[in-house]
Amino acid sequence: MSFLEVKNCSIAFGGLKALNSLQFSLEAKEMMGIIGPNGAGKTTFFNLLTGVYDPSEGGIYFQGKFLNPLRPDQINHLGIARTFQNIRLFPELSAIDNVRAASYYRIQYSMLDAVLAKKKFRQEEKQIYAEAEALLEQFQLAAFRDELAKNLSYGDQRRLEMVRALATKPKLLLLDEPAAGMNATEKAALIELIRTLHRDRGLAILLIEHDMRVVMNLCPRILVLDYGIPIAEGTPDEIRKNPKVIEAYLGEQAPRDYADR
Amino acid sequence: MSGFSFNDIYNAYTVHIVVLIGINIIMATSLNLIIGYTGQFNLGHAGFMALGAYSSAAFSVFAGPYLLSILGWSPLSFAEHVGFMAVGAHSSAAWLPASVAEQFVFIIAILLGGLAAALSGLALGLPTLRLRGDYLAIATLGFGEIIQVVIDNTKSVGGATGFTGIPRYSSFFSVYLCAALTLWVVGRMTRSSKGLSFKAIREDEIAALSLGIWNTRVKVTAFVTGAFFAGVGGALFAHFNNYLNSGTFNFLKSIEYVVMVVLGGMGNLWGVGAAAIFLTILSAALRRFSVWRTVIYSLLIIVIMIARSKGIAWKFWKKKEKGVSLSS
Numbered sequence: 071m072s073f074l075e076v077k078n079c080s081i082a083f084g085g086l087k088a089l090n091s092l093q094f095s096l097e098a099k100e101m102m103g104i105i106g107p108n109g110a111g112k113t114t115f116f117n118l119l120t121g122v123y124d125p126s127e128g129g130i131y132f133q134g135k136f137l138n139p140l141r142p143d144q145i146n147h148l149g150i151a152r153t154f155q156n157i158r159l160f161p162e163l164s165a166i167d168n169v170r171a172a173s174y175y176r177i178q179y180s181m182l183d184a185v186l187a188k189k190k191f192r193q194e195e196k197q198i199y200a201e202a203e204a205l206l207e208q209f210q211l212a213a214f215r216d217e218l219a220k221n222l223s224y225g226d227q228r229r230l231e232m233v234r235a236l237a238t239k240p241k242l243l244l245l246d247e248p249a250a251g252m253n254a255t256e257k258a259a260l261i262e263l264i265r266t267l268h269r270d271r272g273l274a275i276l277l278i279e280h281d282m283r284v285v286m287n288l289c290p291r292i293l294v295l296d297y298g299i300p301i302a303e304g305t306p307d308e309i310r311k312n313p314k315v316i317e318a319y320l321g322e323q324a325p326r327d328y329a330d331r
Numbered sequence: 332m333s334g335f336s337f338n339d340i341y342n343a344y345t346v347h348i349v350v351l352i353g354i355n356i357i358m359a360t361s362l363n364l365i366i367g368y369t370g371q372f373n374l375g376h377a378g379f380m381a382l383g384a385y386s387s388a389a390f391s392v393f394a395g396p397y398l399l400s401i402l403g404w405s406p407l408s409f410a411e412h413v414g415f416m417a418v419g420a421h422s423s424a425a426w427l428p429a430s431v432a433e434q435f436v437f438i439i440a441i442l443l444g445g446l447a448a449a450l451s452g453l454a455l456g457l458p459t460l461r462l463r464g465d466y467l468a469i470a471t472l473g474f475g476e477i478i479q480v481v482i483d484n485t486k487s488v489g490g491a492t493g494f495t496g497i498p499r500y501s502s503f504f505s506v507y508l509c510a511a512l513t514l515w516v517v518g519r520m521t522r523s524s525k526g527l528s529f530k531a532i533r534e535d536e537i538a539a540l541s542l543g544i545w546n547t548r549v550k551v552t553a554f555v556t557g558a559f560f561a562g563v564g565g566a567l568f569a570h571f572n573n574y575l576n577s578g579t580f581n582f583l584k585s586i587e588y589v590v591m592v593v594l595g596g597m598g599n600l601w602g603v604g605a606a607a608i609f610l611t612i613l614s615a616a617l618r619r620f621s622v623w624r625t626v627i628y629s630l631l632i633i634v635i636m637i638a639r640s641k642g643i644a645w646k647f648w649k650k651k652e653k654g655v656s657l658s659s
Contacts, residue, residue: 122540141540146543147543163531167527171531173524175542181523184523191523
């Protein structure tokens, strides 16, 4: 039984098959990239995996548990956390509060303990603050601790979203275009950061990314989607040479490229 | 004027306003938890208040005398007490709590009012909280109307003619004790890491879900807690007024509390408390302008909202923006 197993997953929106018979498995602590042209179904797959949508066919198993009937919050409790393509921070909360909010499920004290300011509450709260601050520190966000999330720069917001996802202590992290909107320097730093994260925390990571340099640099294994259909899977070198991929994504794409705009 | 001493007027009217301010702090703060912190647009807050008011009043009117006689308070003096209260010469006494036995009955009545409202909050919350924004507003509005109709048709609590003979147990102390308790509970809840889930739901429900925050549970918690304190507010109101009429708890009453929350700043504990004080005093002060009162009141609110769109107290309690602004 593998860590994450996607079996024959399909989903259709009206007449459009956004994903068609997607099948792959992921081992614990593995990092895999998912690439594909716009509208290939990458984000849709993340939404299936996190319970935002239910697949119309097939199923997803995480550590042997069947995910389809679970709510998004229950899936998170199993150890899957994500970031969003269009950043979804809590804009009116400070950076640290964004991170603190993510500790919700792990919190042992009840609301009553909080109201009565019991020792249990105070100790746990102290620990949550300490952990949140350590995470912010690691992602170079400590300076913006009390800044509202909406006031952060785009790159900082992306990193804060990763911090927030990590604060739920996941085993599998889903990153949806983490490098989008970053400049070259920020991207290089991000690659290092994700690599460290993967190495030090023993996380499995699924990475959706448009920037080929980021994906090829980070992921030993890459899955390519096109129009909801998985067309290739392999190492960066194999993917680079795969004629199907070149046709769909990198090569003679002139007609599609125009269509995409 | 000549028939009254200054003290009579001063006491009666001031006590009335001061106690009303306390009750409004409770109502606005409890609604702040639902609308301000959790972002669930509730237009039926007066309905929760009505339930608390009527159930607690029914308890102290119907069960209260028995309980008092068991506690050794003679029925005769109780009748005297009610009669005495009805005359309205009690104003100076309202600063101080009544006897211990009465306060005992009163505490049970308050808890009962709060629980009745909390239960209705649960009953209303579970089926309707999947609705969003405007739809939830309509559903809660309907709830408020239903409560009014039910009260109007319940003969035992006076029906449409109103519920009379409610003993005056509320005092400055009991009202402000409850107001402090409400502020404390809502403040402690929302500032804890667990309570950040309220704001998280308000800010982005999908993101909150992805972080393991179960939206339904959080919303129901907000509704039940908010309704409980609205019920407490209603109980205090009932035992201050001696008389209840379902018309008091109409749609406009709900709107009045919504205005307090918006004016004070959504999810701003002290701001909303300050707005409750400010608007209650404003409303009382404008009474002398009779027909122009509502016009001036509304105009002032419009002006304030334009000048300070995030609530009157927003700036005072916020730390100054520091460092470089990172984006516009």
